[in-house]
Amino acid sequence: MQMPCLKNADTPRLKRWGLWLGVCVLSQAQLGFAADSVATDTAFEVLQKQALQWAANHPSFQGKQVQVVPVDPRITVQSCQQTMQFEHPFPNQPAIRVRCAQPVWQLFVNLNSAQAFAPPNRANAPAPVLHKVLVSKELLxxxxxxxxxxxxxxxxxxxxxxxxxxxxxxxIKNMELVRDLVPNTPLRSYDVKNAILVKRGHEVQVTAGEGQGFSITMRAEALQEGGLGEQIRLKNVESGRSLYGVITGPNAAKLR
Structure with missing residues (x-):
């Protein structure tokens, strides 16, 4: 920096003026350095502070913890020379409108809010009742x-x-799932139905005479499909005779 220089400063009057000017220049430089060293809030930080103060007293946000969502980096927030004005024009939306009178501008920003509440006291809460359940080992x-x-x-x-x-x-023996079951999921009654153990057209091993002192096994064709314990119509493969049997397992039945 070039300092001002006074000629003929040997006279008492000029010496006094030169001393005053030197002190003045030094004071201004010190003041300028002090001003530069004080950090100032950005325009958006000022907006954030005023928005939080406004939200603390507004019915839509009162009693809630709110945070101002940063604006798009492409948007430049101008410094407002007056107190900003805030509105909540859409009650079901987090957007609030910010207006400045000098210079004139307006901007929409979002407030993320979460209801402020004390965590529930679970010290005296009753323990949940446990039930015995069947859980799947793997994806079924x-x-x-x-x-x-x-x-x-x-x-x-x-x-x-x-x-x-x-x-x-x-x-659950001979039951079939009606929906996918992920691992460690408890099995419920509406997850299953009776499995189709005999399908129409398939060969069925039919037994007769059990409990009567004799046992006969024959081959038959299923004319109907069914699950465990259901009665279906069959046809003897050798004689072609129709008969009825009760399903006892996969492709197995006994005569009625």
Missing amino acids: KRGTVITPAMFNSAEMPAAGMENQIISDAKL
Whole structure:
């Protein structure tokens, strides 16, 4: 920086003026340095502070913790020379309108809010009731004929589905899934149906005479499909005679 220089400063009067000017220049330089060293808020930071003050007293945000979402980097927020004006024109939306009178501009910003509340005191909350359930060991696809080996027994809360859970592995024999079942999911009554153990046109091993002192096995063609315990119509492969049998397992039946 070039300092001002006074000629003929040997006179007392000029010496006094030169001393005054030197002090003045030095003071101004010190003041300028001090002003530069004080950090000032950006225009957006000022907007944030005023928006939070406004939201603290507005019915839509009062009692909530809010945060001003940063604006698009392509948008330049101008410094406002007056107090900004805020509005919430869309009650069901997080957007608020910010207006400045000098210079004149307006901007929409979003307030992310979360209801401020104290965490519930669970110290005295009753322990959830546990129920014995069957949970799948792995992903089981719809249409799978399930067996007890596909499930583990576990205990877990079952609020709202106490009458729907299946806890006895014996009940799922020859049952079929009607929807996919992900691992560790409890099995419910509406997840299963009786599996189709005999399909129409398939060969069926039919037994007769059990419990009567003799046993006969014959081959028959299924004229109907069905699940465990259902009665279907069959046709003897050798004689062509029609008969009825009760399904006892996969492609197995006994005469009625």
